[in-house]
Amino acid sequence: MSDGGPVNELRAPGELAARWAVQLLRLPGGSRAYTVSLRDVEADTRWAHEVFARLGLRRGEPAHLIGAGFDNAVLWPYEHALMGLGVPFGVAEPVAIDAPRTDMFLRRLRMQAVIGLTGELLDALLALGRDPQALLGHSTVVALPDAVPTLRRAGLAPWTLLPLGPLWAFEPPAGGGADYDRREWRVDSAGGEFVVSSVGPRATPLEHIATGVGGTLAADGRLLAAR
Numbered sequence: 501m502s503d504g505g506p507v508n509e510l511r512a513p514g515e516l517a518a519r520w521a522v523q524l525l526r527l528p529g530g531s532r533a534y535t536v537s538l539r540d541v542e543a544d545t546r547w548a549h550e551v552f553a554r555l556g557l558r559r560g561e562p563a564h565l566i567g568a569g570f571d572n573a574v575l576w577p578y579e580h581a582l583m584g585l586g587v588p589f590g591v592a593e594p595v596a597i598d599a600p601r602t603d604m605f606l607r608r609l610r611m612q613a614v615i616g617l618t619g620e621l622l623d624a625l626l627a628l629g630r631d632p633q634a635l636l637g638h639s640t641v642v643a644l645p646d647a648v649p650t651l652r653r654a655g656l657a658p659w660t661l662l663p664l665g666p667l668w669a670f671e672p673p674a675g676g677g678a679d680y681d682r683r684e685w686r687v688d689s690a691g692g693e694f695v696v697s698s699v700g701p702r703a704t705p706l707e708h709i710a711t712g713v714g715g716t717l718a719a720d721g722r723l724l725a726a727r
Contacts, residue, residue, distance in 0.1 A: 518703060523573040525665050528712035534666055536573045537703035540684075541580070547681035548581035551670055555613055555640050555659070559586040564605050564639075566594050566616030574666060578615070587612075592621075594644075599624035606635040614639045616661060619646030632656060642670065645725060662725055664711045665696050666704075669723050677722025687723060689716045694723060 517538040524531040536544075557563060563582060567575035582589045590609070592601040599621055605611065606625075614636060622643070625635065632654040641658040643651055651658045657673040667685050669678035680687060684700035688708070694715050695708045714726035 520703075521573045521576065523570060525709075526570075527665055528710050533704075534573060535703045540700075540702055541577055543684055543700060544574075544577035544681070545580045545584070547684070548578045549584065550681075551578075552581055552585060552587075554670070554672075555615075555642070557582075557585060557587055557613055557640075561587065561612040562609050563587050563589045563613040563615065564602065564609075564611045565589050565591050566602065566614070566618065566621065567591065568594055574663075574668065578668075594618040594621055596620050596624035599628065603628060603630060603635075606630075611639045613642065615642040617641060617643040617647050617651075617658075619644065619650070622647045622650055626650075645727075660725075662713065662723060664694055664713060664723075665709055666698075666706065667696065671722075671725075677718040677720070677724050679722050682721070687717075692716065692726070694725075 519535050520538045520541055522533060522535045525534040565578060565582065579589070579591070590605045592598050592605065594616060602621060603625060606614070622632070632651060633656065636656055641651060641656055642661050643658040644661055644663065648658055648660055659673060660671040660678060662669040662671065662678045664687060667680050669680035671678035684698065684702070686697045686699050688695050690708065692714050694711045694713045696706060696711060697708055698706045716724050718724050
């Protein structure tokens with residue numbers, strides 16, 4: 501800037517708020533840049549608060565949140581909500597190589613909730629000789645679809661977390677379909693596949709983005725994933 505040219509204003513507060521974070525969305529057709537604004541993060545944090553209220557999370561009791569670092573634009577609002585609720589939490593990656601971290605958290609701390617458990621991670625815990633009932637029987641468990649059958653065979657009743665590109669949908673243990681933040685998103689079924697569109701004023705507008713996840717819509721709009 502010593503040449504007297506115009507100052508780059510990318511660090512101005514308004515510009516930062518408009519482009520708060522960027523990640524690559526992993527979609528069937530490849531990856532695409534996905535920018536979120538501060539408004540988007542605040543909206544997604546409100547939704548995360550609602551989810552945690554449904555899960556019955558309690559202030560001051562620990563929880564374990566599992567999610568990939570490269571999904572941080574989606575994951576961060578859930579971390580933000582936990583902080584706001586006063587819930588101490590530990591984070592781990594959803595892959596086998598990070599299973600010892602999850603194993604350590606679950607053996608050392610009585611987690612009130614375990615959120616984001618994947619089939620790969622659960623298989624790795626089983627390979628370590630762990631008993632799912634002993635590790636998770638006292639926790640509210642929210643698992644991805646590939647982990648749910650194993651958990652049910654172990655006598656647990658998990659929630660199901662359905663990742664759909666830029667959003668997470670949640671189905672209670674009793675079933676009936678997964679719900680999501682309909683103030684921000686619309687999910688349709690096209691040819692038996694869920695497609696996502698933004699309806700809120702997102703920094704990255706999306707229209708009928710294919711998710712690669714099969715399913716149909718219930719009469720009330722909840723998502724019935726293919727089993």
